[in-house]
Ligand SMILES: Nc1ncnc2c1ncn2[C@@H]1O[C@H](COP(=O)(O)OP(=O)(O)OP(=O)(O)O)[C@@H](O)[C@H]1O
């Protein structure tokens with residue numbers, strides 16, 4: 260049996276109790292008179308309208324009342340214990356939660372009281388969410404500090420060397436300093452986009468855009484780098500207008516192409532767009548080395564990276580795909596990472612084709 264409502268339980272229990280008391284009364288009176296009339300009829304009133312009752316009748320009334328009361332108190336106590344146990348558990352849990360113990364969970368021994376079970380389950384999922392958010396916050400802070408430390412250390416070392424005359428101020432040095440500063444500003448931009456998306460304030464400036472033309476322009480711009488990475492771009496773009504924030508979607512395409520350039524093996528890189536069932540679908544598929552199933556399940560989370568890129572010097576921060584997901588979700592779309600048909604990875608982005616009324620004007624809060 261799943262859960263039954265608290266009100267139903269109360270009604271059932273109290274009706275049962277009243278029925279029990281009534282049955283007890285009827286049966287008690289019946290039995291009493293049956294026995295007494297046979298054994299000693301003088302013990303009862305000779306006529307029905309005589310008042311007051313005889314002492315033995317008083318004794319019967321008192322016994323039945325005490326029995327009925329006992330039954331009622333017993334039922335009420337048992338019922339209140341069943342109701343109070345989960346409530347007390349939640350109250351105690353809330354007190355512990357307020358003291359900072361986020362691992363606390365409430366429990367209920369009796370899962371037949373629907374509302375009480377609902378309360379306990381809701382409390383537990385709230386505590387779980389709080390615990391997860393706190394854990395994520397700690398991880399985030401550590402990851403951000405880690406990502407900031409490397410460029411800042413390099414910048415400090417080089418600038419100190421320049422100030423003390425250890426380094427010659429030449430173009431190569433300034434370019435490497437500039438690269439560190441660019442990396443830092445990209446990190447800050449990504450973090451800003453993610454925090455705006457998290458708080459539901461990632462504003463979109465939607466216009467009608469031909470994404471096919473936008474993608475072709477980006478590919479042209481990146482062609483030398485993609486070629487240098489051994490990638491042979493194959494385009495299958497379906498022209499057609501899309502109601503979206505062009506700048507943000509360019510950011511999505513750039514992040515996916517940049518990932519292919521940095522993480523994919525040399526070979527064909529297929530980029531396709533299609534308008535299918537009121538959805539715009541963009542696919543970017545490479546030819547290897549692919550992403551394992553376990554990693555693919557978390558690849559859109561911030562700071563998640565494969566072992567390869569973690570160990571490599573050129574490895575990024577692991578924010579690129581998190582930003583992609585945040586932008587796509589702000590458009591009420593979906594992202595996916597699946598094994599490609601040629602041994603590589605296929606990233607797909609699906610966006611609703613039709614402008615939706617509530618978010619078409621300016622921004623749109625991302626779900627969760
Ligand atoms: N096309 C791909 N082929 C193989 N692995 C990939 C591919 N794209 C992404 N990855 C893996 O997914 C991880 C996360 O990608 P993401 O773009 O979020 O971060 P990143 O590229 O490491 O850093 P950045 O923040 O600079 O983009 C990468 O580190 C890499 O391990």
Ligand SMILES: [Mg+2]
Nearest residue numbers: 518575579580
């Ligand atoms: Mg990336």
